[in-house]
Amino acid sequence: MxxxxxxxxxxxxxxxxxxxxxxxxxxxxxxxMATRVAGFTLSWLILGVVFFPxxxxxxxxxxxxxxxxxxxxxxxxxxxxxx
Amino acid sequence: xxxxxxxxxxVDSGGVDGWIVAFSAITVIVTxxxxxxxxxxxxxxxxxxxxxxxxxxxWNASAISGEYLSAASFMGIAGMVMSSGYDALWYPVCxxxxxxxxxLFIAGPLRRFGAYTIPDFAEGRFDSPLFRKIAVCFVLFIGxxxxxxxxxxxxxxxxxxxxxxxxxxxxxLVGGVITLNVALGGMKGITLVQxxxxxxxxxxxxxxxxxxxxxxxxxxxxxxxxxxxxxxAAPIVEVTRQPLxxxxxxxxxxxxxxxxxxxxAVNAAAKAMPEEERAVFLAEKQxxxxxxxxxxxxxxxxxxxxxxxxxxxxxYTNPDGGAAKRTTMWVxxxxxxxxxxxxxxxxxxxxxxxxxxxxxxxxGTDKIVLELPRLIAEKYGVLGSILSGITCAGAFAAFMSTFxxxxxxxxxxxxxxxxxxxxxPQSTAEQRLRAFKFSAVLIGGVAVLLGCFVExxxxxxxxxxxxxxxxxxxxxxxxxxxxxxxxxxxxxxTGMLAGGLCALIAATVTxxxxxxxxxxxxxxxxxxxxxxxxxxxxxxxxxxxxxxPAIWAVPLAIVLMVIVSKLTSKDVPSDVRMKMLVLHAPExxxxxxxxxxxxxxxxxx
Numbered sequence: 001m002x003x004x005x006x007x008x009x010x011x012x013x014x015x016x017x018x019x020x021x022x023x024x025x026x027x028x029x030x031x032x033m034a035t036r037v038a039g040f041t042l043s044w045l046i047l048g049v050v051f052f053p054x055x056x057x058x059x060x061x062x063x064x065x066x067x068x069x070x071x072x073x074x075x076x077x078x079x080x081x082x083x
Numbered sequence: 084x085x086x087x088x089x090x091x092x093x094v095d096s097g098g099v100d101g102w103i104v105a106f107s108a109i110t111v112i113v114t115x116x117x118x119x120x121x122x123x124x125x126x127x128x129x130x131x132x133x134x135x136x137x138x139x140x141x142w143n144a145s146a147i148s149g150e151y152l153s154a155a156s157f158m159g160i161a162g163m164v165m166s167s168g169y170d171a172l173w174y175p176v177c178x179x180x181x182x183x184x185x186x187l188f189i190a191g192p193l194r195r196f197g198a199y200t201i202p203d204f205a206e207g208r209f210d211s212p213l214f215r216k217i218a219v220c221f222v223l224f225i226g227x228x229x230x231x232x233x234x235x236x237x238x239x240x241x242x243x244x245x246x247x248x249x250x251x252x253x254x255x256l257v258g259g260v261i262t263l264n265v266a267l268g269g270m271k272g273i274t275l276v277q278x279x280x281x282x283x284x285x286x287x288x289x290x291x292x293x294x295x296x297x298x299x300x301x302x303x304x305x306x307x308x309x310x311x312x313x314x315x316a317a318p319i320v321e322v323t324r325q326p327l328x329x330x331x332x333x334x335x336x337x338x339x340x341x342x343x344x345x346x347x348a349v350n351a352a353a354k355a356m357p358e359e360e361r362a363v364f365l366a367e368k369q370x371x372x373x374x375x376x377x378x379x380x381x382x383x384x385x386x387x388x389x390x391x392x393x394x395x396x397x398x399y400t401n402p403d404g405g406a407a408k409r410t411t412m413w414v415x416x417x418x419x420x421x422x423x424x425x426x427x428x429x430x431x432x433x434x435x436x437x438x439x440x441x442x443x444x445x446x447g448t449d450k451i452v453l454e455l456p457r458l459i460a461e462k463y464g465v466l467g468s469i470l471s472g473i474t475c476a477g478a479f480a481a482f483m484s485t486f487x488x489x490x491x492x493x494x495x496x497x498x499x500x501x502x503x504x505x506x507x508p509q510s511t512a513e514q515r516l517r518a519f520k521f522s523a524v525l526i527g528g529v530a531v532l533l534g535c536f537v538e539x540x541x542x543x544x545x546x547x548x549x550x551x552x553x554x555x556x557x558x559x560x561x562x563x564x565x566x567x568x569x570x571x572x573x574x575x576x577t578g579m580l581a582g583g584l585c586a587l588i589a590a591t592v593t594x595x596x597x598x599x600x601x602x603x604x605x606x607x608x609x610x611x612x613x614x615x616x617x618x619x620x621x622x623x624x625x626x627x628x629x630x631x632p633a634i635w636a637v638p639l640a641i642v643l644m645v646i647v648s649k650l651t652s653k654d655v656p657s658d659v660r661m662k663m664l665v666l667h668a669p670e671x672x673x674x675x676x677x678x679x680x681x682x683x684x685x686x687x688x
Binding site for chain 1: 175180307311338340409419423426
């Protein structure tokens, strides 16, 4: 449970840095965030399009590791039972 | 006879497009048919509540997404992007990303605990039937806040299809049909229907917008037509633009962060000031208050997703905790892809149909998704009607699926908790089924009544409020009880009640004050709340905290939970170690115990 929580917290931190950092970037660097990329402003492109794949990557990593942790735990307990 | 001639009169009165009616009718009929067909196969109470707990990951992910993508996602986001610009983008992003929080902290453990509903979890975790009663209230509070925008979606869509039909008639018609469907079919029908409706919605939002973009220019080009503060002229003007109407926000505030949505309170306050003080006040407060608004909105949406009763109940239809996690991953992909599209409608709508800015209620920007594809008719005739028919069908799928999902959770709470647990614990399975049907009709009726009042409010904004209430009540409850063993029932109840009720009151006051400004009949009805707006004009910060309560209500709930739990630490359930094991240990270890079987052998299994 402790390792699961650590994993969850690490993934949440990665997500929160992106999510809560974007308003700060808009606040402190408005001109940079208004740079044009194919018509979009940079800020619009990040929030409206790029954000989704980033979240998918975080959740994919989480699920792989989380299911791995569970299996490790099961193996450990079963070994103890046998021994 | 009377109804038939009334309907004929409505159809004859002009402006009704046969294609649009046909597509919408097909969606409604297929939905109803699937519901009725499933009604024959769902027999036991367990079938009605959680579909016998055996739905595959693919079906379940489609069904959750189908239920989640409501009128707010389908119509409201586009309308709000059009009216407010960049700031409205936080809604789709956080609607989708809120699932990450659910996945990281709640989905797996909650499924392992194995209870039907959040009240089941609340009771099982703290061994307290009293706490169940408190928790049930919030299923209903959040549910009703969430059904109001769905009902507005129904009213707007029907008023678009039949221009002579009044707004309330659409609300009554759609609300009545869905209520009947739920009362007869239950949840098993709905899992199938919801999954099917996700794919209707995905098709209906993507295909028409690709055609419109092919004809009128792409997403980027249309954003590019709006000039920013740093530019003197718009950089790309390859798209044709209709002149903006008077009520439309200016380019540079619309396309940039901290625009009309988040600066409304400060701007209203500045208007009430003497002219010479305005510039200083705006320079000082506008951006910082706006940042606060943005953060509060983010907290409400991200935490709120994890606390929505009608979404959480679906995790119990996964066979195990691992499947619950995989389902969440797929849900994020399915809804993430969907959420790229609605803002495109808003962006194109600003350039192509600016006359909607002047519309009120059902005739305003909330109908842009329905109206935009019709422009194609100018060049390609009937294709415009067909595409508009497709988006109308999608809108039907949107409010029908979410409304029925909500109705099932709320009815479940009323029939399963209030009737089955509190009023008549000895009732037979047959009596409970009858109670389920009666509760469905009762709740459907109240939802329709509430829906008739909310025409002047924005769809997306109202859904945001439901999220804020969920974020301040269920999210702290679930998050803390899953991960902290020191939590007591008194702590959980105090925190949830205080946070949730504060958010509920703040949201209600905001809505009443907005309704009092409506030039139509609602303005007269709620005129007594006009004073609130004058008060807020002198206290813009309070208005922001009232409009977006999550930033103070969520911490309030968590802090109260910790303090009260510490004070009552002798009441920590004695078997808390076992409970934590059930929540967190992998099923393969054989610790899985279906809480419900132990406590409720009598119900349907």
